[in-house]
Amino acid sequence: MNIAVIFAGGSGQRMHTRDIPKQFLEMHKKPIIIYTLEIFDKHPEIDAIVIACIDGWIEHLNNLIYQYRIDKVKKIVQGGMTGQMSIFNGIQAAKEISGEEEAIVLIHDSVRPLINNEVISENIKSVKKNGSAITTGIVKETILVINDDESIKSVPDRYHSRVAKAPQSFWLKDIYSAHIKAQCEGLYDCIDSCSLMKRYGHSLYLVDGPYENIKITTPDDFYTMRALLDAQEDRQLYGRQ
Numbered sequence: 001m002n003i004a005v006i007f008a009g010g011s012g013q014r015m016h017t018r019d020i021p022k023q024f025l026e027m028h029k030k031p032i033i034i035y036t037l038e039i040f041d042k043h044p045e046i047d048a049i050v051i052a053c054i055d056g057w058i059e060h061l062n063n064l065i066y067q068y069r070i071d072k073v074k075k076i077v078q079g080g081m082t083g084q085m086s087i088f089n090g091i092q093a094a095k096e097i098s099g100e101e102e103a104i105v106l107i108h109d110s111v112r113p114l115i116n117n118e119v120i121s122e123n124i125k126s127v128k129k130n131g132s133a134i135t136t137g138i139v140k141e142t143i144l145v146i147n148d149d150e151s152i153k154s155v156p157d158r159y160h161s162r163v164a165k166a167p168q169s170f171w172l173k174d175i176y177s178a179h180i181k182a183q184c185e186g187l188y189d190c191i192d193s194c195s196l197m198k199r200y201g202h203s204l205y206l207v208d209g210p211y212e213n214i215k216i217t218t219p220d221d222f223y224t225m226r227a228l229l230d231a232q233e234d235r236q237l238y239g240r241q
Contacts, residue, residue: 001103002124003094003172004040004072006051008033008061008110009079009086021054022216023110024064027226032216033061034068035113040106041072043120048074048097051110052090055079082189084196088179094172104128105175106167107193111216114228115167115209122207123169130205133169134194136162137211162206165213168193174202 008023023033040046049072053061058076065073075093079086087107094105104127106120119135126133139161145154175193178200182190190196194204212228214221 001047001098001101002045002106003097003103004046004049004106004108004167005087005090005094006036006040006049006108006110007079007083007086007090008051008053009083021057024057024060025222027222028229031064032113032225033110034064034070036108036110037065037070037073038068039113039115039117040108040120041070043117045121045124046072046106048072048094050074050090050093050097051076052079052086053077083192084179084182084188084190087193091172091176091179095176098172103172104169105172106169107175108167109215112166112213113216114212114214114225119207119209119213120167123167126205126207127169127171130203131171131174132197132202132204133167133207134204135165135167135209135213136206137165137209137213139163162208164192164194165209165215170197178202
């Protein structure tokens with residue numbers, strides 16, 4: 001069983017939106033989160049979708065899911081106090097859905113709507129083969145590792161560097177176990193799932209994704225998404241390459 005766990009707990013502070021979380025902002029009259037959900041909903045290998053939603057917006061999300069006919073959403077749970085805990089709430093819901101059946105979870109940001117079917121399929125394939133799949137992006141500029149005083153500590157080889165993106169996918173039992181261990185240690189704010197899995201000794205394998213697999217966090221990202229969608233529409237209408 002393959003379950004998408006969609007994290008929709010962000011408030012949009014860096015987007016400077018006070019009244020509406022960034023995942024519910026509209027692009028071409030459609031909320032960003034719906035673009036994301038539609039990709040997973042239409043993918044033939046995805047069996048179910050779980051969403052961890054920001055407090056106070058679950059009813060609104062339910063209305064959107066009905067409006068856009070997102071059929072594979074099986075549970076919407078409330079987000080936690082941190083991103084890590086929101087994901088854990090989603091993983092718990094996935095565990096309830098899968099029951100005794102072996103399951104893969106694909107953990108994904110609701111505001112990362114420009115993935116494609118190939119990325120999802122490659123994530124599932126990698127988990128079956130290697131036990132994990134971390135979607136990445138090729139580094140186009142030099143990365144610097146700095147000290148606390150902002151002096152440069154090291155300059156990693158660009159060829160062996162990647163930017164971690166999403167989905168980040170694992171066997172459900174493995175990521176669930178890692179979350180339980182973290183909570184037993186009092187760790188509740190790990191930055192992402194791959195960091196958590198690495199902490200507890202799991203080997204991580206990458207799936208290179210498209211460069212446009214951006215996270216819509218700032219106004220600049222919003223405008224970039226709009227440009228990319230417009231370019232996709234032009235290709236469909238005019239056959240542009």
